[in-house]
Amino acid sequence: MRIDIISCVPRLLDSYFDHSILKRAKEAGHAQVIIHDLRDYSENKHRQVDDYAFGGGAGMVLGIEPIAKCIRHLQSFRIYDEILYMTPDGDVFDQRTANRLSMTKNLIILCGHYKGIDERVREHFITKEVSIGDYVLSGGELPAAVVSDAIIRLIPGVLNDETSALxxxxxxxxxxxxxxxxxxxxxxxxxxxxxxxxxxxxxxxxxxxxxxxxxxxxxxxxxx
CATH class of the missing domain: 1.10.1270.20 (tRNA(m1g37)methyltransferase, domain 2)
Incomplete structure (x- = not known):
């Protein structure tokens, strides 16, 4: 399995995947987790990826241009089974969903931040919106780590005792x-x-x- 995580603060995720079961899963070749810095796809000289919302209101919004560029770049190399967006108003993540996603081969997980993402991304790029609970966090990085953990541990060979996950x-x-x-x-x-x-x-x-x-x-x- 390969999971590509898109984030504007990628270093938040570094340590989570470098320890314990997830680290062993990567080292054994059962799963790849690649974290992409959304700012690398910005065409702004300051690497800006957010802007004010049309119509006013508090908070900044992640723009469609860098997100579309990043997703299209990844899609040029492989076909993705799902493109997930971590958002509080998505479908609540549960074990049944984890089981289904563990059977896929390639996933993209987009982490929201600030006030969210341009709605056009949700309408035209995202295939499934996922929430880990009815509360709001500063960004989608922790939810992306939670979802990845729940999926990867179900892959055969990741746990020493495969019946443990069952x-x-x-x-x-x-x-x-x-x-x-x-x-x-x-x-x-x-x-x-x-x-x-x-x-x-x-x-x-x-x-x-x-x-x-x-x-x-x-x-x-x-x-x-």
């Missing part, structure tokens, strides 16, 4: 069950005996029961 919360509309590790007892607090039994079927049944119980208590909306 048992994550939301994969089957259930929250994950509680988990424990050593020691089996700490200050009188004990791990449930069933998990120490070695009986695989009983353990799996217990985990399913706990998942249903936890979902009913914390996210009953998922069971609908």
């Amino acid at each position: 048992t994550d919360s939301f994969q089957d509309n259930l929250l994950a069950p509680p988990v424990y590790t050593r020691p089996a007892e700490f200050e009188g607090l004990k791990v449930p005996e069933i998990l120490l039994s070695g009986h695989e079927k009983k353990i799996n049944d217990w985990r399913l029961e706990q998942s249903i119980k936890r979902t009913q208590e914390r996210r009953p909306d998922l069971l609908k």
Whole structure:
């Protein structure tokens, strides 16, 4: 998989992809993440990529020219399955969407900034608008990192145990069950005996029961 992220503040993303699972995924060749500085596509001598909104109002808007130039440049090398735009008014990102996107080959993620982007970009270049929640951030860089993380960890070979991703919360509309590790007892607090039994079927049944119980208590909306 290849993910191209377009940002006007690309250094915000540098460290996120250089550690832990995402770093190993890149080093093993399972995924490429290339971050593009939108200012490199500006024709303004000051590398400006934003301007005032027509009609007035507070805030600056990312212009269509550098964005179109960057996207067209990337498209000249490969076909992209989706061009995502990170925006609070997009479709809320969930595990089902992550699963679908993990099956694609090439993605572009455009990070918004300031007051957003010229509407013509959304109308003519973007194939899917994505939100990570009903709140506003300073830019789309963190959401782009979140989406990339959720997608890449699903690619076969990225996790040491490929079944790990299949048992994550939301994969089957259930929250994950509680988990424990050593020691089996700490200050009188004990791990449930069933998990120490070695009986695989009983353990799996217990985990399913706990998942249903936890979902009913914390996210009953998922069971609908």
